[in-house]
Amino acid sequence: MNPPDDRFARWLAALEAKHLAELTFSEVSRALRALSSTYVERRQKLASGAALSGTGKRAAFALFYGPLHHLLIAHIVTSLPEATAKIDMLLDLGCGTGASGAAWAAACRAAAVGARQGAPRVIGIDRHPWVLSEAAATYRAFGVSAKVRQADVAAFTFPSGPVAVLAAFTMNELPDPERDALLARLVERARRGDRVLIVEPLAGFVARWWNRWRDTFEAAGGRADEWRLRTELPAIVAKLDRAAGLNHREITGRSLWL
Numbered sequence: 001m002n003p004p005d006d007r008f009a010r011w012l013a014a015l016e017a018k019h020l021a022e023l024t025f026s027e028v029s030r031a032l033r034a035l036s037s038t039y040v041e042r043r044q045k046l047a048s049g050a051a052l053s054g055t056g057k058r059a060a061f062a063l064f065y066g067p068l069h070h071l072l073i074a075h076i077v078t079s080l081p082e083a084t085a086k087i088d089m090l091l092d093l094g095c096g097t098g099a100s101g102a103a104w105a106a107a108c109r110a111a112a113v114g115a116r117q118g119a120p121r122v123i124g125i126d127r128h129p130w131v132l133s134e135a136a137a138t139y140r141a142f143g144v145s146a147k148v149r150q151a152d153v154a155a156f157t158f159p160s161g162p163v164a165v166l167a168a169f170t171m172n173e174l175p176d177p178e179r180d181a182l183l184a185r186l187v188e189r190a191r192r193g194d195r196v197l198i199v200e201p202l203a204g205f206v207a208r209w210w211n212r213w214r215d216t217f218e219a220a221g222g223r224a225d226e227w228r229l230r231t232e233l234p235a236i237v238a239k240l241d242r243a244a245g246l247n248h249r250e251i252t253g254r255s256l257w258l
């Protein structure tokens with residue numbers, strides 16, 4: 001993986017300054033513990049927006065999970081063949097703070113310099129109003145041209161032209177029928193030439209539907225991968241990790257790519 005550039009460090013410093021101006025470090029680390037328990041033990045509350053209720057959880061989401069997701073997606077898209085080849089438009093489904101979409105778009109821009117092609121424009125889509133301004137700031141921090149839209153990804157009308165679609169840690173929050181309907185649409189889009197990348201945690205209980213989706217992607221000519229990235233965590237992320245007792249020795253995830 002390419003080492004994160006200055007933009008990554010500046011983005012993280014700005015997030016740290018912003019969120020730790022409003023809250024103390026121990027408030028954020030306590031909120032991180034609560035947030036990770038929402039993701040692990042109280043998953044049924046995700047649909048009601050429980051992960052992003054309150055300034056503490058929002059800070060933990062932005063300052064901890066955002067950088068981890070950014071590093072993982074940067075690693076994945078620079079490892080998968082053709083993932084950074086010319087993309088005009090990138091749809092970041094369930095964009096959250098924009099960390100993952102910005103990682104893919106920035107990797108495309110880095111690849112584009114040698115290949116003499118443009119960087120993708122991004123549309124970040126999320127149902128939660130708070131994340132949208134965070135996402136806009138993240139895309140800006142990485143020099144990515146982007147728009148954000150408040151919408152349900154299950155009902156979103158895709159642009160008619162070619163796109164690359166990213167759903168990073170989003171699909172597991174959708175109800176089964178909506179997720180299955182979206183899968184069918186994504187496979188159909190990929191048949192017509194779009195690129196699709198879905199990323200989820202490794203833990204099986206988070207995405208019980210994974211094997212079925214993996215089979216569908218593989219049958220359509222795609223691939224499934226598991227990732228274990230050993231990298232030095234940025235200082236604030238490592239400090240939060242220790243304080244919340246989460247112990248990320250590696251950043252892990254799994255992906256479907258078509």
Ligand SMILES: C[S@@+](CC[C@H](N)C(=O)[O-])C[C@H]1O[C@@H](n2cnc3c(N)ncnc32)[C@H](O)[C@@H]1O
Nearest residue numbers: 069094095096100126127128152153168169173
């Ligand atoms: C775990 S976060 C991941 C955010 C981001 N993709 C990342 O990698 O950091 C999941 C995001 O999906 C959004 N989300 C969940 N269900 C959604 C839906 N049906 N429509 C739009 N956004 C949704 C949530 O609001 C949240 O911001």
